[in-house]
């Protein structure tokens with residue numbers, strides 16, 4: 001049988017290659033390191049953790065924790081290896097990064113069905129079943145080829161994303177729903193500032209601490225010129241924001257009947273209105289600073305952030321245009337994608353993508369229908385989100401409860417609501433796996 005090709009031996013590619021081999025099929029895994037260096041990796045190991053050594057919160061009623069549990073049940077190699085190499089980190093699943101990547105490299109190197117090729121693949125193979133998992137720093141040659149394959153507008157190299165907050169955490173007694181000049185449907189949540197509130201917010205924004213750019217991001221400064229961070233706009237003058245992203249024109253605060261001094265707008269990010277994006281707030285501020293300063297916006301005092309604003313290099317596909325929830329390219333179903341390049345964000349999401357793309361590549365080789373995970377699971381919700389989001393404004397998404405379909409019955413208290421999401425996800429995963437004849441590993445749930 002012709003081997004399946006996996007391009008990229010990061011978190012997603014390692015998981016994908018292992019799932020293919022686990023299904024009894026031969027796989028060739030291409031990893032360009034150490035022949036070709038990436039600007040963020042430091043070793044030649046597979047599944048290197050480029051920055052933090054944490055896979056996020058462990059508790060099953062937290063978004064990453066739920067995803068860990070789902071992946072454990074599905075038999076993920078990345079999560080099983082992370083569990084074996086855990087180091088104490090409070091409530092997080094953190095690992096000894098050297099041991100973690102060494103064990104994964106050895107596991108793949110010694111697997112009889114895996115051929116590890118240490119070379120850059122500069123072009124997509126034209127035939128065969130292929131999993132693309134080259135990550136946020138995909139090599140230049142392959143990026144150019146992907147642009148040719150997908151079309152110029154469907155591959156981004158730069159992630160300039162504004163923070164996203166949970167709809168329920170916005171104070172609707174302050175923020176009001178309206179569009180400028182009442183044109184069309186009322187589409188934005190508007191947070192109105194008085195002059196004093198604006199002055200305090202502007203001062204805090206100007207003084208807030210920036211996250212340092214990585215060397216390779218500084219070298220690629222042209223990425224940043226097209227789209228200025230909100231704090232940089234603020235530093236240009238006290239009124240710059242009021243004439244830019246915070247302009248109040250065409251809006252009246254229903255509480256006063258007056259035009260506010262300034263307005264921060266939030267745009268709905270998902271179908272169910274659970275997630276709202278702070279329009280024009282792309283930023284380089286440190287994450288803690290973002291929470292502190294953006295909670296000074298009237299109506300966002302208690303805002304729960306599911307994604308912080310970022311401005312960094314990140315190669316990612318316009319998944320809503322290109323991919324289906326099975327992670328197959330719509331126009332070439334034998335080509336699948338996994339990891340950060342699909343527009344999911346974070347280590348655990350990359351492992352989840354690797355699991356699904358690898359499993360589906362093996363199923364295609366065996367003539368079986370590819371799997372689509374239930375949208376009520378965290379993994380399924382991520383892949384449904386990236387394949388159905390608004391393509392014009394698509395930005396990468398980490399695991400979070402806002403992308404899950406709402407519960408049938410409203411649960412007011414946050415902790416209980418997240419536990420209810422967890423219970424539904426694990427129940428639906430189990431029912432689905434039985435229907436698909438997929439064996440699930442037994443799970444031990446924490447304190448529930």
Ligand code: FAD
Nearest residue numbers: 008010011012032051052121134135139339340346347350
């Ligand atoms: P990667 O792990 O990057 O794997 C892709 C692999 O493909 C690499 O090994 C690369 O060498 C190889 N490759 C690329 N092009 C080719 C080619 N043409 N041929 C062959 N091989 C190729 N997420 C977190 O959860 N926590 C963090 O702390 C974190 N920090 C990050 C820091 C940086 C600088 C960046 C860029 C991202 C960070 N992320 C973080 C986001 C993301 O979770 C990680 O990038 C994660 O490693 C993504 O997994 P992946 O498998 O998609 O890509």
